[in-house]
Amino acid sequence: MPDPATSLPSSLVAGARAIVSSPDTQEKVRLAYAVSKAWFQRGLALGSPSKDGLMPDRPGRPDHPVLLAPRDMPKRSLTGKAGRLALLHSLAHIELNAVDLTWDLIGRFAHVRLPRSYYDDWVRVGLEEAKHFSMLQDRLAGLDARYGDMPAHDGLWQAAQDTGHDLAARLAIIPLVLEARGLDITPPMIEKARQIGDEDTAKCLEVIYRDEKNHVAFGAKWFRFLCDRQGISPEPAFHLFVRKHFRGALKPPFNDRARSEAGLTPGFYKPLAPLIG
Ligand SMILES: [Fe+2]
Numbered sequence: 133m134p135d136p137a138t139s140l141p142s143s144l145v146a147g148a149r150a151i152v153s154s155p156d157t158q159e160k161v162r163l164a165y166a167v168s169k170a171w172f173q174r175g176l177a178l179g180s181p182s183k184d185g186l187m188p189d190r191p192g193r194p195d196h197p198v199l200l201a202p203r204d205m206p207k208r209s210l211t212g213k214a215g216r217l218a219l220l221h222s223l224a225h226i227e228l229n230a231v232d233l234t235w236d237l238i239g240r241f242a243h244v245r246l247p248r249s250y251y252d253d254w255v256r257v258g259l260e261e262a263k264h265f266s267m268l269q270d271r272l273a274g275l276d277a278r279y280g281d282m283p284a285h286d287g288l289w290q291a292a293q294d295t296g297h298d299l300a301a302r303l304a305i306i307p308l309v310l311e312a313r314g315l316d317i318t319p320p321m322i323e324k325a326r327q328i329g330d331e332d333t334a335k336c337l338e339v340i341y342r343d344e345k346n347h348v349a350f351g352a353k354w355f356r357f358l359c360d361r362q363g364i365s366p367e368p369a370f371h372l373f374v375r376k377h378f379r380g381a382l383k384p385p386f387n388d389r390a391r392s393e394a395g396l397t398p399g400f401y402k403p404l405a406p407l408i409g
Pocket residue numbers: 227230260261264340344
């Protein structure tokens with residue numbers, strides 16, 4: 133675990149800003165651990181975007197990996213060592229984006245009146261995303277590779293930019309569309325890793341899957357909270373946000389059980405799936 137001893141920001145918002153801005157992935161992870169620890173020890177004030185500075189338009193990133201358009205990315209699968217490395221690398225990239233997306237969520241909307249438990253939930257998510265990225269870095273290192281060796285795609289931050297003006301829209305797209313998709317695709321990946329005898333990858337993905345169920349649950353909880361406060365019905369509001377900010381339909385098959393356990397009932401996502409049969 134990174135040493136949280138040095139250079140602690142002055143508030144949660146300042147910490148979120150420092151995490152997202154840092155181009156050094158090790159520093160990003162170190163700060164995520166240190167800021168989370170200070171927050172849970174009640175040693176950090178919330179701060180505010182007007183006092184602590186606005187979040188950057190784009191996150192700080194290292195020189196490598198090279199970022200490509202999604203259509204230019206090589207296909208990935210768990211078959212063969214090269215395919216497995218490419219898959220782990222792309223998962224590490226997704227988790228690094230999740231670190232930035234979560235801390236951006238914490239810092240960008242701190243002017244919105246929200247209970248302290250809202251920040252407790254998302255700081256926990258921000259800590260877990262840093263842990264996921266570290267675990268995948270370790271897994272890559274175990275296979276003599278590292279994050280930055282292969283190209284990565286540049287599509288994920290777009291979702292953040294498109295919803296930077298509206299917290300409910302951000303929650304609809306990031307936890308309730310993108311992270312919920314993780315619940316659909318991770319169990320088959322775990323099974324595949326076991327089939328090829330890669331127990332270390334399977335274990336790593338199991339931790340991620342367990343944590344991500346909570347991330348979706350927090351998304352559903354706070355999305356409903358915001359809708360309740362505005363007196364609007366959550367399902368139609370979700371449909372509107374997704375049609376406006378997410379390109380294309382939501383892809384089945386869905387992990388209905390895990391989604392429902394997280395509070396994302398079929399009335400949210402089924403009307404957005406293509407009609408089949
Ligand atoms: Fe994650």
